[in-house]
Amino acid sequence: MRTKGTILQELSRVTKITGYIYVTEHLRDLTIFMAYSMVFNFHFLKPTWLKDIRKSNLSVYKDLK
Numbered sequence: 001m002r003t004k005g006t007i008l009q010e011l012s013r014v015t016k017i018t019g020y021i022y023v024t025e026h027l028r029d030l031t032i033f034m035a036y037s038m039v040f041n042f043h044f045l046k047p048t049w050l051k052d053i054r055k056s057n058l059s060v061y062k063d064l065k
Contacts, residue, residue, distance in 0.1 A: 004044070004052055005052045005055060005056065008052055008053060008055075008056035008058060009055075009056045011056070011058070012056045012057050012058050020061065021058065023049075025044070
């Protein structure tokens with residue numbers, strides 16, 4: 001099974017320098033906890049996402065909530 005980090009590294013490898021990758025993810029916060037209390041721990045914190053994105057030599061162009 002591939003991890004989030006491995007998938008981001010592969011996306012970085014196959015994406016052109018001028019390319020974009022769109023990521024949509026529910027972040028772990030209070031609203032997600034209220035909606036999905038039992039599976040709350042399956043969502044990642046924003047700093048975790050940003051760390052994995054940087055480790056994969058990618059960068060965030062725009063961050064929307």
